[in-house]
Amino acid sequence: xxxRSGGGEAAPSAPKPRQLxxxxxxxxDEVVSMDLLIDELWESRPPSSAVTTVQTYVGQLRxxxxxxxxxxxxxxxxxxxxxxxxxxxxxxxxGTHDARAFLRCAELGRDALASGANDQASVLLRRSLRIxxxxxxxxxxxxxxxxxxxxxLEEQRLTAVEQRVEADLRLGxxxxxxxxxxxxxxxxxxxxxxxxxxxxxxxxxxxxxxALDAFHKLRNSLREELGIEPSPRMRQLQQAVLVADPRxxxxxxxxxxxxxxxxxxxxxx
Numbered sequence: 001x002x003x004r005s006g007g008g009e010a011a012p013s014a015p016k017p018r019q020l021x022x023x024x025x026x027x028x029d030e031v032v033s034m035d036l037l038i039d040e041l042w043e044s045r046p047p048s049s050a051v052t053t054v055q056t057y058v059g060q061l062r063x064x065x066x067x068x069x070x071x072x073x074x075x076x077x078x079x080x081x082x083x084x085x086x087x088x089x090x091x092x093x094x095g096t097h098d099a100r101a102f103l104r105c106a107e108l109g110r111d112a113l114a115s116g117a118n119d120q121a122s123v124l125l126r127r128s129l130r131i132x133x134x135x136x137x138x139x140x141x142x143x144x145x146x147x148x149x150x151x152x153l154e155e156q157r158l159t160a161v162e163q164r165v166e167a168d169l170r171l172g173x174x175x176x177x178x179x180x181x182x183x184x185x186x187x188x189x190x191x192x193x194x195x196x197x198x199x200x201x202x203x204x205x206x207x208x209x210x211a212l213d214a215f216h217k218l219r220n221s222l223r224e225e226l227g228i229e230p231s232p233r234m235r236q237l238q239q240a241v242l243v244a245d246p247r248x249x250x251x252x253x254x255x256x257x258x259x260x261x262x263x264x265x266x267x268x269x
Contacts, residue, residue: 001025001140005095008068010061015141016041017057022140024061024081024090026149028097033087040143058088099153102131106160113163118170125164132157158188165197174204185214189221192234203241203248211241 001022003010012018023040024032038050047053058081066076077083080091109124136153137146161184168177181198188194195218202211215238219230230238240248 001137003065003068005065005068005070008070010064010068012060012064014060016053017060018139019141019143019146020054020057021061021090022137023143023146023149024088025097026099026146028090028092028100031084031087031089035086036145037087040145043143058083098131098133099136102128102153102160103156105131106156106163109160109167110163113167118167122164122167122171125160125167128160129157129164162193162197165194169197169201169204174201177201178205185218189218190225192218192231196234196237199237199241200248208241208244212238215241 001011001018003021003025011021019041020037023037034051034054037054038046041054042050062073062076062081065080066073069076069080080093082089082091105124105128109121109128112118112121112124136150136157140146142150165177165181165184177197178201181194181201184194185191185198195214199211199214202208202214215230215234218234222228222230229235239245
């Protein structure tokens with residue numbers, strides 16, 4: 001986490017003030033109640049001085065922000081980090097917010113993919129992913145609310161990766177994608193859509209045996225970890241590879257690959 005203005009760094013190094021600022025930044029321009037702040041910092045065991053301690057942390061944050069913004073404490077308290085009712089609100093003003101910028105750019109890329117503008121989708125989704133500098137909220141102590149926020153961001157990032165791969169696959173870049181996808185399926189061994197994209201890339205690159213091997217690895221992982229079989233969609237894809245269905249060379253349908261095969265063997269596989 002970094003909070004900067006004109007080259008000045010405003011994020012504190014002390015764990016709890018840093019955690020407090022992270023939660024305010026995660027909900028920028030929203031009022032974060034005192035109860036929620038206390039729950040994030042101490043969960044079910046807040047000290048009797050919790051309210052006073054939060055107020056002390058906010059005072060420290062205001063001083064750091066005032067120094068970074070080169071303004072006075074009173075202006076920060078009024079316009080940047082004001083007390084509103086029973087909580088505090090961090091005002092973005094005209095500043096930039098990486099998480100918001102990522103989500104906005106990823107949404108534009110998703111819309112472009114849905115409309116068939118594959119080149120534009122690839123560019124936008126790559127741009128959104130370049131905003132990431134590392135794991136979300138690295139170096140910040142996580143309570144329940146920040147943990148939920150990080151989980152949401154990481155899920156959105158993985159979705160953007162999938163959609164960017166899909167856009168590139170539509171553009172015929174299957175050879176270039178094999179290396180990236182081989183790493184992704186190792187990282188996410190239970191993720192069916194990544195495996196489907198990997199299988200299609202391998203098949204289009206003239207490697208049907210490796211595509212089938214990817215399916216078997218997915219099936220083994222699902223059986224061992226969850227005690228379940230691959231979905232009907234994945235079994236249909238396996239069958240399509242086995243019979244060299246020409247539709248595997250066709251463009252993937254948005255938003256995710258779906259191959260509908262009316263084959264008895266596919267239904268019984």
